[in-house]
Amino acid sequence: MYFNSFHFAAFLPIVFILYWVIGGRRREGQNLLLILASYYFYACWDWKFLFLLIFSTLLDYSCALLIEKQDSRAGKLRWLWLCVGINVGFLGIFKYYNFFATSFAALLSGFGFQVHPYVLDVILPVGISFYTFHGLSYIIDIFYGRIKAERNFVDYSLFVSYFPLLVAGPIERATHLLPQLKVRRDFNFEKAKEGVFQIIWGLVKKIVIADSCANYANEIFNHAGSMNSLSLILGAVYFAFQIYGDFSGYSDIALGTSKLFGIDLLKNFNYPYFSRDIAEFWRRWHISLSSWFRDYLYIPLGGNSGGKAMRIRNTFIIFLVSGFWHGANWTFVIWGLINALYFLPLLLLNRNRKNVDEIVLRPDWESVQTVFNILITFALSCLAWVFFRAESLSKALEYLKRLFTNGQFQVQYFAIERYNYELLALLVVFVGFEWVHRYRIEPISGRWSWVKLSLCLAALLALGVYSDYKNFIYFQF
Template sequence: MFFNSIAFAIFLPIVFFLYWFVFNKNKSTQNALLIIASYYFYSCWDWRFLFLLVFSTFLDYYTGIQIEKGKSEKSRKFWFWLSILVNLGFLGLFKYYNFFASSFAELLTSAGFKASPILLNVILPVGISFYTFHGLSYVIDIYYKRIKAEYNFVDYSLFVSYFPLLVAGPIERATHLLPQVKVKREFNFQTAKEGVYQIVWGLVKKVVIADTCAPYANAIFDNYTSMNSFSLILGAIYFAFQIYGDFSGYSDIALGVSKLFGLDLLRNFNYPYFSRDIAEFWRRWHISLSSWFRDYLYIPLGGSKGGLWMKIRNTFIIFVVSGFWHGANWTYIAWGFINAVYFLPLLLSNSNRNNMDAIQLKFNFDSIKVFSSIWYTFLLTCIAWVFFRARTITDAVLYLKRIVTNKDFSFQYLDNERYSYELLLMIGVFVLIEWNNRTKVEPLSGKMSMLKTALAILAIMAFGTFSDYKEFIYFQF
């Protein structure tokens, strides 16, 4: 069930009505309803993997209690590592087994040995990377005594399986979401209205921006050998806005839907393409994942407290692992490695935390410097996105090489439903809207909110009618 589907447009009002008008007596009945709704939502993808979700939930619930009850450090460690290994084992089996088996077979073949890998014919369970990380952070926090174990199975199950964030995040923390599900919620009209605005703007990002850029990005990347330099540059830009509109649009919808139920989710995007350096970009892009790796991988490895070599090592580990989290392909690892290389000069010069303030513009030289930094950071990001989008590292290298060597900057017509000039204009308008509203969570609130929302809905209906690109990119992760 997609957020941008008719099925979800029917599903959401029904759950909303039952939540506030039928099951509104206490928080337990509300939580039970949301769990049932979440399991139904997930089973719409493939009901067989619902058992995996339930097992993962029970595993971390039970091991969390055993860790807290453990009378000895040996007992606590046993339950801790049981949860870690089983969770990562399932994630590795479904997501990474075929990758490692194929890569090892290719290595043996290149060394002169005959190898026929045994591959698993399994479908990747949707959302497994997200709900696995929910459970891992919960168990880790209990082990290090940052939080207490949750003894109410219904409350814990809702934390793991809450449908707005279940299949593509944000990656929630027990410290943030669990306290909210343990108390009764009261309906707040203003919060609900803000939620509707955020849902609509998320749909604009997905339907109007991402789904419109997708056919062009696909056509250019799939046929890059016949594209000229100008088209290849456009392809990288189109994909940059496709993935941003797609993923941040999903996150906006998730946050907006959650506001309808009186629950607050972690913000996942903060206008990342207005970043002045790569460090700021990663503070603004997929915030919940970046902070997860910082807290549960980078800091435990020593963070920035050790010597220069440890800082460099930890930086590359966190970026490469982040890339690998996205998918079982060398292109994702290369994408993570490239971002680590981008980050390294900032780390070595101790300037990775320079741009912590909001962007302030005045009519002076500093403003020119700010815009130049934003453009340069966006350029670096687009180069990295080429590796993220390409099928292989070789394709990515040849794609970038052709941009430099082709030297043809004429307009090429692509056999798609819309014209590129119109698409570029639409992207430009979208950027201006986001820039004008860069201090807001979403641009539709404030003055003339009703008019802006009505225009946004018209745009969604107009572009959605012609779009057949429904899936969200991050569902595959």
């Protein structure tokens, strides 16, 4: 079930009404109804994988209780590794087995050994990376004594399977979400209105921005060999806006949907394309994943406590693992490596925490430099996105080689080029709108909220009928 489908448009109001009319008197009823809705939501993808979600929930719930019961660290560690091993094992089988098998066979063939590996013909369970990380963060927090094990199975099941975040995040923490599930939620009209506005803004990002850019990005990437430098630059820019509109749009819909039920989720995007360096970009992009790797991988590896060599090592590990988390393809690993290389000069010069303040532009030279830094950071991100979007390393390298060596910058007329200028104008308006509203909780709020809402609905009606990209990019991760 997609957020941008008629199925979800019917599903959400029904759950909303049942939640507040039938389940609204007691939190147990609210939670049970949300679990049933979440399981139905997930079963719509493939009902067979619902059993995997339930098994993962049972595993983490049971192991947390067993860890808490142990008196010795060795006993706690034994149950922790069992739980982590099974979770990562399932993730590895479904997501990475074929990658490792084919990569190993390719390596052996380079030495003259012909190997025909056995590959699995399985579909990747949607959302497995996200709900696995939900469970891992919970079980690790139990091991370190940061929280107590949850004994109410219904509450814990809802924490793992809550449908707004189940498929593509944000990656929630038990310390943030579970306390909200332990109390009864009362209907708040202002929060519900905020939620509706945020859902609509998320749909605008997905349907109006991401799907419009997808047409052009796909055309350019699929015919990169015949495109000139200008077209290839535009292709990278269009994909940058496609993936941002697609994923941040999903996150907005998830956060807005959750507000309808009186539950706040973690903010996942904070206008990343207004970043002044790559370190700031990663503090603003996919915040829940970046903070997850920081807390559960970077800090346990030593974080900043060691010397500069250890910090560099840990940084490269984080970026490479982050790239590999996104998909079983060398393109994602290289994408992570490129971002690590971008980050390295900031780390060596101790400037990775320089830009933590809010951006304020004034008519002075410093503001000119700020705008320049934003543009450079965006350009570097676009170059890295080429590897994220390309089907293989060779195609990514061919794309960049032609971009830098073709040297032709006249406008090309290909199949869908006739609305190219209109799309660029749309992106300029979108960037301006985000810039003006970057300090507000919801871009459609404020005095002119209903005017802005009407414009958003008009854009959805005008461009939504041409949207062929129902899927969200991050569903494949």
